[in-house]
Amino acid sequence: MKIAKLEAYWLSCPIPPAKQHRSDYGLLTDFDMTLVVVTLDDGRQGFGEAKAAVGSSGVCASIVTCVERELAPQLIGLDARNIGEIWERMYNGTRDHYALDRGRVFPILGNRGIHVAAMSGVDMALWDLLGKSLNVPVVQLLGGALRPTMEVYASGGWQNVEGIGEQLLGYTAKGFRSVKMRVGIMDGTVANSVARVKAARAALGPEVKIMADAHGTYSVAEAKQFCRGVEDCQLYWFEEPISPDNKRGTAEVRATTATPIAAGESEFTRFNIRELVDLRAVDVVQPDAAIIGGITEAWRVAALAATYQLELAPHCWGSAFSFMAGASVAFASPAAAIIEFSAGGNPMMYELVNETITTQDGRIAAPTGPGLGLSPNWDFVAEYRK
Numbered sequence: 001m002k003i004a005k006l007e008a009y010w011l012s013c014p015i016p017p018a019k020q021h022r023s024d025y026g027l028l029t030d031f032d033m034t035l036v037v038v039t040l041d042d043g044r045q046g047f048g049e050a051k052a053a054v055g056s057s058g059v060c061a062s063i064v065t066c067v068e069r070e071l072a073p074q075l076i077g078l079d080a081r082n083i084g085e086i087w088e089r090m091y092n093g094t095r096d097h098y099a100l101d102r103g104r105v106f107p108i109l110g111n112r113g114i115h116v117a118a119m120s121g122v123d124m125a126l127w128d129l130l131g132k133s134l135n136v137p138v139v140q141l142l143g144g145a146l147r148p149t150m151e152v153y154a155s156g157g158w159q160n161v162e163g164i165g166e167q168l169l170g171y172t173a174k175g176f177r178s179v180k181m182r183v184g185i186m187d188g189t190v191a192n193s194v195a196r197v198k199a200a201r202a203a204l205g206p207e208v209k210i211m212a213d214a215h216g217t218y219s220v221a222e223a224k225q226f227c228r229g230v231e232d233c234q235l236y237w238f239e240e241p242i243s244p245d246n247k248r249g250t251a252e253v254r255a256t257t258a259t260p261i262a263a264g265e266s267e268f269t270r271f272n273i274r275e276l277v278d279l280r281a282v283d284v285v286q287p288d289a290a291i292i293g294g295i296t297e298a299w300r301v302a303a304l305a306a307t308y309q310l311e312l313a314p315h316c317w318g319s320a321f322s323f324m325a326g327a328s329v330a331f332a333s334p335a336a337a338i339i340e341f342s343a344g345g346n347p348m349m350y351e352l353v354n355e356t357i358t359t360q361d362g363r364i365a366a367p368t369g370p371g372l373g374l375s376p377n378w379d380f381v382a383e384y385r386k
Contacts, residue, residue, distance in 0.1 A: 001080040001133060005039040006122065008050070008067035010060035010386040011352070019345025021158040023055075024186040024217050031056045033319045033348050034063040035376060036121030038129060040080060046132065047376060048124025049321040050117045051290040054266055056317075056344070060386070066118035075122070081133070083126045087296045090119045091269075112268040116293050123294025124325050124372070131371030138325070138372055142299060142332035145366035150331060152364050153211065155317060156343030157181025161196045165203025168210075171343055177208055177362045178236065178338060183226065184214035190222050194229035201233045209338075213239035216266070220249040227257035237262040237284050237313075251281035262286055265315035269293050270300045277308050285335075288315035289325035298326065302333040309335075316340040319348035320357055324372040331366045339364060351380050 012032045020029055034050040050067065052058035074089055085100070092099040095106035108115065131138045139145050154171035157164060157180055168179045181200055183193040193212075200210055212235055218226060223241035230238075239262040242249050254261040262284035267273055269292060276282045287301040298314060305312040312335035314326030323342075330336035341359060342349055349357065353374045358364075367373050 001129070002041045003038060003075050003078050003080050004041040006067055006072035006075060007037045007039070008064040008118075008121065009035040009037070009381055010064050011035055011348070011381060011384045012386050013347040013351070013384040015056075015345035015347065021156070021344055022186075023158055023182050024184055024215050025055050025057070028056045028344075031346060031348050032058050032060055034060040034067075034121055035321070035381065036067055036125050038080065038122060038125040040129065044129065044132065046080070046125035046127075046129030046371065047321055047374065048121040048128060048294070048325070049290040049319050050121030051288065051318060051322070052114070052117065054288070054291070054315075054317075056346070062114050063118050063121070066114055067122065070115070071118060071122055080126055080129050083123065083130065083296060086126060087119070087123055087294070090122065091293075112272075116268045117291050120290050120292065120294040120297075123296050124289060124321060127295045127325070128371035135370050137328065137367040137369055138295065139328040139331045139367050142328065145331040146334060147331065147366070149363040149365050150336070151178060151338045151362060152176065152341040152359050153178035153180055153209065153338055154343040155180045155340045157200070161192065161199050164196050164200050168200055169203055172204065172208060175359065175361045176341075178211070179204070179208060180211040180213055180239070180340070182215065183212045184217035186217070190218070190225045190229065193226055197230045197233050197235070206234070209236040211236050211239060211262070214241050216240040216243045218242050220246070220252055223253045224256050227253065227259050230259070235259050239263065239286070240265070247275055247279050247281050250276070251279040254281055254283070260284055260311075262313065264301070265291070267292060269297055270304060273301050273304060277304060277310070282310065284311040284313050286313050286315045288318070288322065289329065290318055290322040295325050295329060298329045302329055302335060305335040306333060312336040313338055313340065317342055320350070320353040320355070320374050321372060323349060323357065324367060324374060327364065328367055328372070352377060
């Protein structure tokens with residue numbers, strides 16, 4: 001299983017106007033992703049996703065350059081089955097031999113940001129290839145699914161105070177019993193965010209789980225005010241209350257509320273997640289396999305979450321490839337209980353791949369297809385490649 005070629009494609013697909021939404025990122029009119037393809041010398045291919053942004057839109061040109069100009073020369077000719085070795089070589093660069101000999105990292109300067117995101121797509125594609133070569137799903141390579149199905153939550157919720165109840169009821173009408181809504185600076189004031197959450201709870205009743213995501217836009221003081229204002233709403237978690245750059249501030253918010261705090265989607269590698277854990281900043285850890293360092297690093301974070309008795313909830317807002325990567329890690333981890341399912345306009349979840357990802361009664365079945373169980377729709381790739 002020798003690696004013969006690494007390719008990356010920046011795909012950008014318009015979101016139909018009826019499915020567009022506005023948040024603190026502005027009006028989202030396009031969905032971007034980087035499709036990473038690893039080809040073996042016998043022609044077999046594995047597929048992964050690398051992200052240039054946490055949200056839907058982002059300029060992916062630098063990801064493409066990193067995969068094809070930096071990582072490819074390192075990896076061509078290596079055995080694709082040796083995923084751990086390849087991860088260390090990508091992370092440590094020319095000092096990889098020291099890392100492999102001494103048992104500790106000697107990372108390159110780009111050990112955060114675009115380089116690790118690009119690594120994520122390559123790593124994901126290698127797991128996909130390994131699963132396909134053995135005719136088993138990635139979740140089996142991680143030890144197997146711990147449960148036959150898992151709950152999924154509908155991730156959306158952008159409407160104003162008058163419309164948020166109706167929007168979230170639209171999700172529960174499809175069988176979801178857990179929903180996530182956006183709050184934060186997009187609302188103008190904390191009071192408006194609180195009012196929207198209260199309207200959501202009034203519409204949904206006490207049995208439906210509600211998560212609130214501020215996208216890291218509150219100040220510490222505002223996040224505390226929000227938590228006090230929604231105490232009686234029984235949020236399942238409050239996500240990214242403040243900037244991920246201020247981990248001590250996140251810990252300060254957590255120390256003042258009984259509402260569970262979630263974070264991690266913007267973090268690179270297990271080392272960043274360790275800082276959140278050490279600071280007692282989170283109750284829920286949210287690695288994104290297309291950002292954190294691939295399935296390899298997401299699985300290491302899963303072990304960290306299980307060790308510290310934290311909930312694992314991978315960030316699965318992206319294409320079908322990163323969704324299935326996150327779902328595979330969640331199904332295999334004892335720390336996971338629920339999986340994110342995009343309720344926004346997302347052509348990368350449905351039109352990019354030939355397969356259909358489905359839920360039933362707010363639950364999703366454990367993956368069964370070889371590798372990630374997905375194949376690209378090459379007509380879609382050709383049409384929306386930048």
